[in-house]
Amino acid sequence: MPSRVEKTAEDIKALRIQGARNIAKAAVAALNYAVEDSKAKTVDGVKADMIRAVFALSAARPTEPMLRNYLGKSIAFAGAEAASLRQSDAPKFRQLVLGKNMRMLREMDADIEKLKKHGSALLADGMTVVTHCHSSTVTGVIIAAHRQGKKLKVFACETRPRFQGRITAEELAKAGLDVTLSVDMGVDRHLKKADIVLVGADAITATGDLINKVGTAGLAHLASLHSVSFFSCAETYKYDPLTKYGVREKIEERDVREVWEKPARRVKISNPAFDATAARYINGYITEVGIVPPSAIAEAAMRKIKGGNDAEQ
């Protein structure tokens, strides 16, 4: 039987757990499974099991800095605590790490509430919103505005090949919103009547570029042609600090059978999970620290990621 960590990694890979926030939350919870299920009797042994879990979880989806930032923070904490403990202090070490990871999960919940406040303030009564894929952050913002009594119209792109747009449409309809599912390439006509585009984020680079579900870049280009504002709803933890040093965000290539189960002979298939939208097409990032222009996102994110303000106090 697969371990609880392997099961989580499998669920992330197969998109049973989908979207950067849900992935990061599941990965932090799985790191606690690794600590709880570890048979090691020493501090270093438990830490080694944690590191193995971090590798397995990070490999599940390569374009997920939020997952990497949080798991990295947990490992750094574990390393610092281990340095001041005896090897026989494994039970205490376990408790410390479990507590740290629980605080990180609470931080994610607190951040999303702050983000929803900033995002919903941007949405005015009567607006038409276009979105793409399923971002729990975007749906959270839209539902928050709806609950404030604002009447919104939403167009959700279906998002081939895995149709995450259906999750968005169903979630918004259940919350009482006026929502229409649009075929991906049909979005141009809806943009003509739209006021704003809201998408999520898997990764944000040092230059303020956005990596999100494939199709986002095309949507941004069309929004620009129609002079429709384009925002990404993203916690600062989506920032990838390595991009500051020239490391390019890896774009996950998924199994071609998602596109065509039994393709005709000699047909090549391309199935990237994400694409990159240049900063110049983005009006701003809606984050937990406010609405931040792409040019300032790296600094805001590093302040948060390095700051250790994960409700530790």
Ligand code: RUB
């Ligand atoms: C999901 C996707 C979402 C971001 C943000 O892609 O691109 O826009 O992950 O989601 P996939 P959230 O379905 O391949 O995971 O706002 O929930 O973090």
